[in-house]
Amino acid sequence: MSEIEQLLRPELRGRTPYGAPQLDVDVRLNTNESSYPVPDAVVRAVSAELADELSGLNRYPDREFTALRTALADYLATQAGVSFDPEQLWAGNGSNEVLQHLVQAFGGPERTALGFTPAYSMHPIITETLGTRWVDGQRDAQTFDLTVESAVEQAGEVDPNLVFLCSPNNPTGSALPFEVIEAMLDAAPRALVVVDEAYAEFARPGTPTALSLLADHPRLVVTRTMSKAFTLAGGRLGYLAAAPGIIDALRLVRLPYHLSTPTQTVARIALEHADLLLETVEAIKAQRDRIVAELTALGLAPVPSDANFVLFGGLADAPATWQALLDDGVLVRDVGIAHHLRVTAGTPQETSRFLAAMSRLVPAHMMTKENP
Numbered sequence: 001m002s003e004i005e006q007l008l009r010p011e012l013r014g015r016t017p018y019g020a021p022q023l024d025v026d027v028r029l030n031t032n033e034s035s036y037p038v039p040d041a042v043v044r045a046v047s048a049e050l051a052d053e054l055s056g057l058n059r060y061p062d063r064e065f066t067a068l069r070t071a072l073a074d075y076l077a078t079q080a081g082v083s084f085d086p087e088q089l090w091a092g093n094g095s096n097e098v099l100q101h102l103v104q105a106f107g108g109p110e111r112t113a114l115g116f117t118p119a120y121s122m123h124p125i126i127t128e129t130l131g132t133r134w135v136d137g138q139r140d141a142q143t144f145d146l147t148v149e150s151a152v153e154q155a156g157e158v159d160p161n162l163v164f165l166c167s168p169n170n171p172t173g174s175a176l177p178f179e180v181i182e183a184m185l186d187a188a189p190r191a192l193v194v195v196d197e198a199y200a201e202f203a204r205p206g207t208p209t210a211l212s213l214l215a216d217h218p219r220l221v222v223t224r225t226m227s228k229a230f231t232l233a234g235g236r237l238g239y240l241a242a243a244p245g246i247i248d249a250l251r252l253v254r255l256p257y258h259l260s261t262p263t264q265t266v267a268r269i270a271l272e273h274a275d276l277l278l279e280t281v282e283a284i285k286a287q288r289d290r291i292v293a294e295l296t297a298l299g300l301a302p303v304p305s306d307a308n309f310v311l312f313g314g315l316a317d318a319p320a321t322w323q324a325l326l327d328d329g330v331l332v333r334d335v336g337i338a339h340h341l342r343v344t345a346g347t348p349q350e351t352s353r354f355l356a357a358m359s360r361l362v363p364a365h366m367m368t369k370e371n372p
C-alpha cells in the first residue's frame, strides 16, 4: 500500500472515480446530455441579466436562493401539475449534490441505504463515500423489472434508513411500476424514500410522477434536474421537492452559499423560458422510439424507454462493440451490463449515424448460438 493510500480513509482505498469518458468525437451519445444547444433567446436573456449582476459579485449570493425556488415551484405547477410552497423545494449544483445533501443528513455510520441494481451508478458512490452502508438490491435479471412483491421483500430483509428508486430508471430506461413507491414507504417504515426523476420529462404519456404523492408522504423525496430535458447540463442545477422539515435538515449539511449568483441566475432565467427549452423533448422522444424500433428490426434487444436513452442487449461482446462504434466516430456508454450498451437519443442526424454504424456492425457483433 502506498503512503497516500495509508492516509486515505480505509473505505476509499482501491476505489476508482466516476469516469464516463469525455472524448472529442463527432457523435457523443454517452452521458444523456441534450444534443441541442441552448436557444438564442435564452442565451440573450441570461446574458442581459448576468451583465447587470456581475458588479455585485463582491457580495455572497442569496443563501436561500429564494427567487430560484419560486421559479422551480412555478415550473412544477405548470409542467407537472403539482403545487408546492417554495419552502418544499431545495436545489444544488446538479441533482448529484442534492442527493449528497440527502445522504449527509439522513445516512452516516451505522446506517444503510438500499437501491435496486442496475440503477444510477452515483447512488452507491455518494452513499459509500459518505460512510453509509450500501445494499445492492436486485431487479429481474432478464427484463430489469422491479415488481412490488420483490421490492417489498428486499426492503423487509434490509430494513433500510434510505431507499433509492430511480424512475425512469437509468441505465435501463423504463419507469417503475408506480405502486412500488407507496409499497416501499410501507415496507421500509424507518426509511427516507428518494425517487430520482432525472428523466421525468421524457416519460411516455400517462406515466405518473411521484411528486403527486408528496402531500401524503412526509418521508418521500423526489429529485429532478435541469441537466437532461432542459438542455442545461453545463449549468449544474438539480433540485428536489419534499416536506419542509426535510429541507430544514438539508440546511444543516449544505455549505453556505453553495449556489453561486450566476448559477441561480442561469437556472432562474432558463425556467422562465421552460416552454422554449423543452421544445426539443418531443423530437428526442421520437428519436428514442426510432432507436428502439430500428434496433429491434436489426435483431437486437432494446429495453422500452421512458427516458432520452435506450439500453440494448443482444451483443456478443459489448466492450468490443463499444470500441467499434468509437472507431466509427460514435461514442456510446458501456454501463457494465454484459451484452448491453446504452445510447443517448440525439438529433435525427446523430441517430442516423449511430444506426448506420450498428447495421454495419450487427452481423459480426450480434450474440448468436455460434457467437455467444
Ligand SMILES: *Cc1c(COP(=O)(O)O)cnc(C)c1O
Pocket (backbone or CB within 6 Å): 032, 093, 094, 095, 096, 097, 120, 166, 170, 196, 198, 224, 225, 226, 227, 228, 233, 237, 238
Ligand atoms: C443524469 C442523471 C442525474 C443528473 O445529475 P446532475 O447532477 O443533475 O447533472 C441524476 N440522476 C440520474 C438517474 C441521472 O441519470
